[in-house]
Structure formats: C-alpha cells, structure tokens
Amino acid sequence: MTTHHPFDQALVLDSTAPGHYRGQTHPAYWNMVGPFGGITAATVLRSILLHPDLLGEPLSLTVNYAGALSTGPFTVQATPVRTNRSTQHWSVTILQTDAQGGEVVTTTATAVTAARRETWSMADTPMPAVPRPDTLESVGSVSGVEWFNRYDIRPVTGAIPRQWNGQGDSSLTQLWMRDTPQRPLDFCSLAALADVFFPRVWLRRALPVPAGTVSITVYFHAGSGQLQETGAGFLLGQARAQEFRNGFFDQAVQLWNEAGSLLATSHQIVYYKE
C-alpha cells in the first residue's frame, strides 16, 4: 500500500498490537507550530482503516485537536467500541511522550464506519458554476507553511487577501485542489482536503490574526467506488463561516469532484485571537 508519495509516507503506521500503532510526524506536512490538521485527521482515519476488525467504509469522522504534536514519534490507539450489523463505532486517541516522560493526549477522535447499500439517492446541493481548474492559476508557496506545497490549489473566489487592510466583506472561498504530486483520491486524502482552507477570520476581516482548528467533523457521502472514479482529478472545495463570536468561529465545507458529485461535507470550529 505504501508508496513514495509524501502523503503515504506521512501516514505510515507500524502496528504494535491490534489497534495500536507507532507513527512519526512528517516534515512535508508541517504547519507553523505542529502538523497540518488535515494530516492528523488522515492519520486517525488510517488507524481505523488498518484495523483487522474494520467493518465497512468511513461515514463520519470527528477529530479534536487537544494539543499540537511535537516533531517526532507518536502512538495511535484505535478501538472499535461497538460493532452493529452494518455500522461500527470507533474511538481513537493520539498520544505523545512529553519532556517529563509522561504520555499526553494530543488528539481525541470518534468515527463511524458503515457497510453501505445501494438505495434511493439524491444530490441536494449542486456544485456552483465556476471556471474549470485548467483556466485558473495555482497559488504559490506560503512562507513557513510547508504542507501548503503538497497541494495544487487554484482559487475561484476568496483567496488569501493580498492586502491585510481590515476591509474584508465575505467569508466565502471556492477553490479547486488536488494533491501534488498527483495521487488517486482515497478516504484519508479526502479527509485531509477537508481541512485545506485557511482561517475564515483572515478572509472576513482581511486581518491575519492567530487562529487554529479546535475540532473538525467530516461526513463521507462517497463510497470507494466514487473515489476511484474521481481518481487524481481536482476537487472543488467551498468554505464559509456562519458566526464569529468571542474567540471562535465555525466553517462549513463542501467538496465536489470535477463531475459534480458531492463527495464529502465537513465542519469545524476554530479558535481565533483578538
């Protein structure tokens, strides 16, 4: 399964017992003071997908960032808390040894996997009409944000402000995105892509205040078949805040593939300062 793609390298987990793994933070997905939140969410999901007792495919995933991971090794514990006929409930924890030699929890998570059946289905949120990705420019690097170089991101609207002048007027971003180098989409990379968006407060205020995700939830609408059909193509991501209030804002996200299928929806609550 493991390839030379940096995403796969970052997700390498060595099983020490069923549901117990050792991993390493990866410099390719480093953010300013810890790993990119999306790679942590992907790591949580991978620990579930590697579990010998796994039932079905990912349906929902909630990851809570309790504390930033430091550079180096970490452990992951994934437990199938309850297995029903067609759904399975997971609890996942990431731990790291601190300077005093104690184990501290850096991440808590829950997830549900499900054996899906074909039913009546309906898309109820059409993809917005936007220019195709090959007509748009990729954004460049961002100084000090290494993980940003792992994605080809092409904004349609709501790019990072060029001027921090406090004159923002919308929290809406629409952008095309995919892994770079290209990589076929899977559940883990889809979870990571749900966290690609820069903080809504930067856009709404046109001010780069300190901000960080506290908790993210991803609902997977696509099964593995639809992910395979998507392949290594672009996804259209849309992100918007609903409320900024006393140090926290929310972000609601939709992710469509180029064919217009809604693959995942996601939400997060984000800390901000000032």
Place this chain on the structure above:
Amino acid sequence: MTTHHPFDQALVLDSTAPGHYRGQTHPAYWNMVGPFGGITAATVLRSILLHPDLLGEPLSLTVNYAGALSTGPFTVQATPVRTNRSTQHWSVTILQTDAQGGEVVTTTATAVTAARRETWSMADTPMPAVPRPDTLESVGSVSGVEWFNRYDIRPVTGAIPRQWNGQGDSSLTQLWMRDTPQRPLDFCSLAALADVFFPRVWLRRALPVPAGTVSITVYFHAGSGQLQETGAGFLLGQARAQEFRNGFFDQAVQLWNEAGSLLATSHQIVYYKE
C-alpha cells in the same frame, strides 16, 4: 438545580464518583424505539457540566448513537482527557447493562469546553425573514412519539408532509420552537433543540422511510449570558440536507433566538432505509 420540569427530571444524574453517574431513561422523552436523540445529547453535556473539574462553557459536542438505550437505568462516564489554559477536551460514554448482564456502550461522545473572552465578533448568517411565532399554529401530537409533546413547534415552511405521495421537492424546514412547559434556555436544552427536526428524507421524498441519527455535532456560538437573554423565548430553527447517498444523508442546522442571534449551528449524519 433540579426542577419539576420534565426536561430537568430526564437529566437527573446521580454522581457515584467524579465523572461517573447513574441516570434513568425518562418516558416523557421517549421516541419510538429509544430515547429522543436530543435528550441523549443533553445527558452527555450535563455529565460534563456536573463534573467538578469543568473549565469554561460548551463550545463543541459530538454524540454518536452506537445503539438505542433500553428503558431503565444507565451509567455515564465523563473524562476531562486534556485541560489547556482556556480549552478542555472531554470524552463521554453512556453504558447500559444488557440482558446477559454485560455492559454495552450505547453512546460515545467528545466535547470541548472553553473559557471565552470578548473579541471582535460578527454574525455572518442573518436570520431568514419569517413570520413571528405568535402568528403561526403549533403542530399537534404525533402518535407514538411522546417527546414531541415536550416541544411547542410552529413550522414556517417544510412541515411534516400531509400526504406521503413521493412528491417532495425540498429538504428545507424552518420552524419556531421552545420547550413546553416553557423553560429558560440553557446549554443542555439548546443541544436537545438541535435534534428536533424530523428526518430530511421524509420531507425530500414525501415518504416516511425508517431513519435514525448516527452522529450529531453541535457548535455553541452563544455564551451563558446570551442564553440568559434568550430566556424562555422561541428559537428559529432551520434544517436542510446536502446529500442523500446510499443509506445516509446529512442535515445542517442553524438555531437563532427571536432577537436574531445565531446561538448554535449543528450537523448530523442520518441512516435511512430503501
């Protein structure tokens, strides 16, 4: 704290040790095959709010319905997994003794509480312009759904279809709601209100297929001061699905008070059949 209001009676938890509680399912909030999901979410939150080590107020709550509770006693375990300077991360489990005498997990949950500070704030989702609640009619009882009698619900649009004719054309519901008898809003009742909406698939299809919430997340934008200002007034709730796909759909919810403040946003992923 405990009053004679059925909501408070349903949330009575007797502490047996720090973070360990005994509770009882309450007939006033019974759904067809288990408790109303909202009362379970409120019970999870109450176990956190009762904990002697609590820091701050609720910020986010994710509750996973692993299995229906049976009538009778249950236990709740609430653990502050990590406490930072201004945020605290919680893990909560509800367990019940099964017919074989074993303890089974019925509910898993995570939550974040936070000590909030006053910051720049902005409402980014205005309340829709709708008729005031005193101009609208309350919906009546629904046979076999006892918890529905605990709420005064006044639909603006998207009420339960009168004809199950398969001719639905929207998943949008807007309704005013409050506890009945009236009760001042608090974090637990707000969490419960986030789950009041009937399954979106019933509305979108105009077909009453079996459906049940798998996982719900609530983000609390209001602090206790704003809840006190809201008092026992109505909330405007808005619910909409984004995708129905192979046995599961999502629901995105906003809850405003009568003054137009967005108190909470919520999301859930819901199982449906056929």
